[in-house]
Amino acid sequence: MIGGDAAGMSAAAVARRRDPELEILAFERGPYTSFSACGIPYFVAGMLEHADVLISRSPEEFRESGIDVRIHSEVEGIDLEARTLTVRDHQGRRTYEEGFDQLIYATGAEAIAPPIEGAEAVEPVRTVDAGERFRSELQREGARRGVVIGASYLGLEMAEAMVKRGMDVTLIDQTDQVMGTLDPEMAAHVQQAAESEGVRVLLSTNVEEIHRDENGRPTSVRTSEEEISAEHVVLSTGVKPATELAEEAGLEVGESGALRTDDHQRCVGADGVWAAGDCAESHHRILGRGVNIQLGTHANKQGRIAGVNATGGDLAFPGVIGTAVSKICRYEVARTGISEREAAGAGIEVAEATIKATNKAAYYPGAGPIWVKLVVEPGSGRMLGGQIVGEEGAAKRIDVLATCIWTGMRAADFELLDLSYAPPFSGVYDPLLVAARRAAQAAEKAG
Ligand SMILES: Cc1cc2nc3c(=O)[nH]c(=O)nc-3n(C[C@H](O)[C@H](O)[C@H](O)COP(=O)(O)OP(=O)(O)OC[C@H]3O[C@@H](n4cnc5c(N)ncnc54)[C@H](O)[C@@H]3O)c2cc1C
Secondary structure (H helix, E strand, C coil): CECCCHHHHHHHHHHHHHCCCCCEEEECCCCCCCECHHHHHHHHHCCCCCHHHHECCCHHHHHHCCEEEECCEEEEEEECCCCEEEEEECCCCEEEEEECCCEEECCCEEECCCCCECHHHCCCCCCHHHHHHHHHHHCCCCCCEEEEECCCHHHHHHHHHHHHCCCEEEEECCCCCCCCCCCHHHHHHHHHHHHHCCEEEECCCCEEEEEECCCCCEEEEEECCCEEECCEEEECCCEEECCHHHHHCCCCECCCCCECECCCCEECCCCCEEECHHHECEEECCCCEEECCCCHHHHHHHHHHHHHHHCCCCCCCCCECCCEEEEECCEEEEEEECCHHHHHHCCCCCEEEEEEEECCCCCCCCCCEEEEEEEECCCCCEEEEEEEEECCCCHHHHHHHHHHHHCCCEHHHHCCCCCCCCCCCCCCCCHHHHHHHHHHHHHHHHC
């Protein structure tokens, strides 16, 4: 395995279970294996005391199960013909070759350096050790101002984490909305939640330069409009699949820029070579094309599938529909399928319905708002996408929508689905059912 996190170590673990005799080597250039990058914002916020709770299985634990994990070991070259890897041992300061019969490529994704002067000196906070370094910087005395560049879910989570530490935080994005995976009117609720928690949000704003002191630490950020003092800067300006090594070895990338695989995670045109996780392309079941959606949920599943198939099994990955959740300040945020904007980009005609309801019965203590947007096929009313923003209990409702979209259900059939009800959880008609009724009407009107 090249890469010792979600995809690589899922593959290693399943391969070990399937074949106790197999010689398994995993190369990881960092100090940790199987870590939860997803938990980094909560560690940065101070909600978790120690970073080690983010490690689900350490290199030692893997070694106890007979997996030869080599940390601080970076693979620098792959020779597919000779079936060898060139490995740089950063601690031993030596380079050596290691052979393989089956190779699982699971190198993840890497931050794209934005064209901003000074950005090259800002370390991306994508690994547990980077999270530890960033948190200890935040604890520096007198350094209370932060700027986050890029208002993706990661940027928003990091902005919230810094606000939780009592800092002044500005979140900047060059587009005109936060969270580009949502349609603008749904994203506006997320922006409002962040602002009401104290995050200053600047949209349609370009960052031109990050100024630094003589030690390389940020002092301010210059935008097209103003100069903002900041001792801490987080870049959340996008990531790309880490495919360089694979491409050098002759492996093929697909239309999304990630490694092309078949549905068994087998790299196209390369026998015994598999790719999984953030570096690999997935088939989008609604868009009907290859996409690269970088989520832990896909990385774990694809890693497991690659591990099964590399050890003689036969397991297929069925594709993705873009289901994702996060929590931004007081709102839970979720999406699945395609948004109205994605549909327009792909030339797919859709109808839509958006409703506002409450997350519990309106009279129940603690009831708060929930917005649901459904995107459906005109005429048939086949459900194509959903977005939910709201208070407690909002996000995981997306799984019901995802299930129905996955199976091709129509909004008219969803409308009377036997969903549960009691006042602490919803009104008598769940907000999803209300949205489905409206979407069915919109589909009929548009058909
Ligand atoms: C802050 C943050 C929050 C996130 N939150 C969520 C969330 O809430 N939900 C969700 O589903 N996903 C979330 N994600 C995404 C999720 O963490 C990734 O999708 C997942 O970690 C991908 O796993 P992977 O194994 O494919 O890649 P990675 O986790 O990136 O692992 C790849 C590993 O390969 C190693 N490597 C790379 N090149 C080499 C080489 N040449 N030699 C040796 N080792 C190499 C890297 O050091 C790395 O450890 C989040 C990510 C971040 C950064």
